[in-house]
Amino acid sequence: MDYHDTPHEAAFRAELHAWLAAHTPADLxxxxxxxxxxxxxxxRALAAGGYVGLSFPVEYGGRGLPPTYExxxxxxxxxxxxxxxxxxxxxxxxxxxxxxxxxxARHLPAMLACTERWCQGFSEPDAGSDLASVRTRAALTxxxxxxxxxxxxxxxxxxxxxxxCLLLCRTEPDRPGHRGLSMLLVxxxxxxxECRAITTASGTREFAEVFFSDVRVPTGQVLGEPGQGWAIAxxxxxxxxxxxxxxxxxxxxxxxxxxxxxxxxxxxxADQSARIAVARAWVGLRTLQLHVQxxxxxxxxxxLPGPEGxxxxxxxxxxxxxxxxxxxxxxxxxxxxxxHADLDAYFWSRAQSIFGGTQQIQRTIVAQRLLDLPTGTPxxxxxxx
Amino acid sequence: MLCQVVAExxxxxxxxxxxxxxxxxxxxxxxxxxxxxHTSAGTxxxxxxxxxxxLVAERLxxxxxxxxxxxxxxxxxxxxxxxxxxxxxxxxxxxxxxLAPVLRPDLSAPARRxxxxxxxxxxxxxxxxxxDHDGRLHxxxxxxxxxxxxxxxxxxxxxxxxxxxxxxxxxxxxxxAADLDRVQATALAxxxxxxxxxxxxxxxxxVSHVARREQFGVPVGSFQAVxxxxxxxxxxxxxxxxxxxxxxxxATRLPPDESLLAARQAKAYCSAAALHVVETSVQMFGGIxxxxxxxxxxRLRRVLLSRTVLGDEHAQYAAIAERRLAPTExx
Numbered sequence: 001m002d003y004h005d006t007p008h009e010a011a012f013r014a015e016l017h018a019w020l021a022a023h024t025p026a027d028l029x030x031x032x033x034x035x036x037x038x039x040x041x042x043x044r045a046l047a048a049g050g051y052v053g054l055s056f057p058v059e060y061g062g063r064g065l066p067p068t069y070e071x072x073x074x075x076x077x078x079x080x081x082x083x084x085x086x087x088x089x090x091x092x093x094x095x096x097x098x099x100x101x102x103x104x105a106r107h108l109p110a111m112l113a114c115t116e117r118w119c120q121g122f123s124e125p126d127a128g129s130d131l132a133s134v135r136t137r138a139a140l141t142x143x144x145x146x147x148x149x150x151x152x153x154x155x156x157x158x159x160x161x162x163x164x165c166l167l168l169c170r171t172e173p174d175r176p177g178h179r180g181l182s183m184l185l186v187x188x189x190x191x192x193x194e195c196r197a198i199t200t201a202s203g204t205r206e207f208a209e210v211f212f213s214d215v216r217v218p219t220g221q222v223l224g225e226p227g228q229g230w231a232i233a234x235x236x237x238x239x240x241x242x243x244x245x246x247x248x249x250x251x252x253x254x255x256x257x258x259x260x261x262x263x264x265x266x267x268x269x270a271d272q273s274a275r276i277a278v279a280r281a282w283v284g285l286r287t288l289q290l291h292v293q294x295x296x297x298x299x300x301x302x303x304l305p306g307p308e309g310x311x312x313x314x315x316x317x318x319x320x321x322x323x324x325x326x327x328x329x330x331x332x333x334x335x336x337x338x339x340h341a342d343l344d345a346y347f348w349s350r351a352q353s354i355f356g357g358t359q360q361i362q363r364t365i366v367a368q369r370l371l372d373l374p375t376g377t378p379x380x381x382x383x384x385x
Numbered sequence: 386m387l388c389q390v391v392a393e394x395x396x397x398x399x400x401x402x403x404x405x406x407x408x409x410x411x412x413x414x415x416x417x418x419x420x421x422x423h424t425s426a427g428t429x430x431x432x433x434x435x436x437x438x439x440l441v442a443e444r445l446x447x448x449x450x451x452x453x454x455x456x457x458x459x460x461x462x463x464x465x466x467x468x469x470x471x472x473x474x475x476x477x478x479x480x481x482x483x484l485a486p487v488l489r490p491d492l493s494a495p496a497r498r499x500x501x502x503x504x505x506x507x508x509x510x511x512x513x514x515x516x517d518h519d520g521r522l523h524x525x526x527x528x529x530x531x532x533x534x535x536x537x538x539x540x541x542x543x544x545x546x547x548x549x550x551x552x553x554x555x556x557x558x559x560x561x562a563a564d565l566d567r568v569q570a571t572a573l574a575x576x577x578x579x580x581x582x583x584x585x586x587x588x589x590x591x592v593s594h595v596a597r598r599e600q601f602g603v604p605v606g607s608f609q610a611v612x613x614x615x616x617x618x619x620x621x622x623x624x625x626x627x628x629x630x631x632x633x634x635x636a637t638r639l640p641p642d643e644s645l646l647a648a649r650q651a652k653a654y655c656s657a658a659a660l661h662v663v664e665t666s667v668q669m670f671g672g673i674x675x676x677x678x679x680x681x682x683x684r685l686r687r688v689l690l691s692r693t694v695l696g697d698e699h700a701q702y703a704a705i706a707e708r709r710l711a712p713t714e715x716x
Binding site: 002003004260263264265266270272275276277278279280282283284286287288290291293294311314315318360362363364365366367368370371372373374375 | 711
């Protein structure tokens with residue numbers, strides 16, 4: 001592959017540079033609601049500038065560019081110290097791949113404009129790593145026109161600020177495990193839906209519990225076919241595990257850029273061991289970036305992310321946790337005396353090995369699906385598919 | 386396609402250890418056009434990039450080939466090309482002249498004339514090659530091979546005031562600091578490729594082993610503890626490969642200081658990863674891997690040397706910090 005920008009990519013990068021110079025947002029506020037509002041404004045501005053859905057097909061409101069343009073966006077946002085782009089790659093692709101024409105037309109333009117926000121209702125208190133144990137029940141009403149949804153979701157990112165939920169639920173309770181699961185599109189203002197914020201260790205409210213009590217969802221709002229829920233979830237997790245698809249690379253690059261700037265200007269004092277630690281964090285982050293570029297290039301032919309996405313997620317986890325250890329160590333008391341964004345990033349880095357499939361689940365996927373090691377001992381199967 | 390050809394060649398040539406000389410192997414490498422792959426066709430080279438040379442290095446390392454490909458087919462041609470020593474380069478690319486780069490005694494950097502040190506990967510070399518303080522290349526006499534850790538590559542001592550060797554070929558014009566940076570970037574990239582080759586083969590072999598080896602009535606590779614060792618090693622190997630490809634690409638495509646930074650990044654990541662991956666493979670094989678009846682010790686030895694040459698990961702971090710964290714003029 002060629003790592004140089006093509007003339008088109010170079011032009012895009014220059015155009016993005018100029019746009020960013022004119023649209024730099026202020027630092028994100030710490031208050032959770034103000035922060036969410038500021039991010040919302042930032043994402044709408046990015047969308048209005050044409051920088052959301054870069055690799056998404058034109059017919060659904062994207063720009064139809066090769067996936068490498070997403071890497072350029074991540075690059076430029078990260079190295080410029082800007083907030084991350086919206087994390088919508090996984091849900092938009094699920095609707096694009098599995099939705100009806102009407103569902104695509106109804107949702108995709110608004111999602112790409114960042115005016116319609118979505119959350120992903122997968123995990124439950126008893127279905128975390130073992131996602132196939134989902135219990136939230138969607139029962140057909142006697143006339144067959146609606147589902148009646150009852151159950152509880154947890155760790156639902158951005159639920160408090162979302163309009164819609166992509167809900168993984170059990171439509172056929174007699175079929176075990178991943179069979180009998182379906183995916184529903186549920187407006188969060190439907191009567192019977194309750195959200196309760198979960199305050200994270202860093203004090204933010206990205207996560208929520210979502211409760212469903214006799215929530216009525218028309219059968220026309222099934223995504224794909226009934227019973228296809230697991231297949232859709234697995235496809236979507238492939239995107240979610242791709243760091244470029246969800247803007248994580250940009251987020252990490254931003255953290256490192258800000259620290260390096262402070263060291264260069266002398267705002268942060270760094271002795272030789274600290275400087276070496278920063279270089280090591282850069283090496284890890286750069287390896288992640290180069291791997292992501294390779295992953296995206298391999299998708300230039302339109303192929304979908306597969307189990308290789310677990311390698312991306314594992315490299316992301318390593319880079320994130322190393323970087324944030326280094327940041328806390330080098331900033332020292334500076335990150336502890338007053339409220340500091342780097343402490344938030346540190347807590348997020350610890351979550352990195354838990355959400356979206358734990359580090360252990362990812363390693364089991366790599367071992368069994370990429371290295372073809374045998375399954376067989378009880379409880380060692382990663383994904384029953 | 387190139388990779389396949391090399392893999393076949395490597396397997397044919399080097400499956401059996403050949404303790405006495407590699408003359409035929411070297412002739413085959415020359416005939417196949419694999420020496421100086423990254424130098425211009427006008428000087429008998431392959432007219433390709435460092436990426437192609439790195440892929441060959443990776444394949445040869447995977448089979449632990451005891452041929453001085455890194456030094457005599459990659460590093461030396463890069464030095465001679467930078468010096469525009471066309472006649473000497475032609476002889477090297479033909480396979481009739483073999484030289485080895487001279488490093489400081491701690492192997493951390495190229496030696497300068499007057500320092501003395503060790504010629505790296507010097508099997509079959511007529512002379513060592515080093516630059517003086519003006520950047521001019523000199524051919525110097527080599528001592529007999531040391532009994533070093535790596536069983537596949539030779540180190541040969543160079544005195545601080547070594548006898549000059551007359552190659553009867555001019556050694557070109559002095560290298561600038563930028564030339565030396567670019568040559569070093571090339572050398573680091575192929576060293577990274579060597580590390581990737583060894584770690585990948587070690588992992589592949591260890592994975593095949595645990596998939597078959599049974600204990601408690603099941604393959605040990607079905608145990609999660611073993612699977613996670615392998616998965617972590619696979620993650621490091623994939624990360625290494627991406628970094629190495631980029632460094633090999635950058636060696637010719639970016640300005641010298643940026644190509645050197647890219648090469649240091651790859652060498653840092655691959656050095657740490659290779660040692661970890663090969664050590665993990667030893668754990669997966671069990672006790673046999675620490676005997677002379679198994680290739681693992683040869684892999685560890687090769688990785689330890691490739692990791693150290695031109696600086697291990699710690700040395701690279703220090704150099705990277707110096708480059709990236711230099712104070713800005715205005716605070």
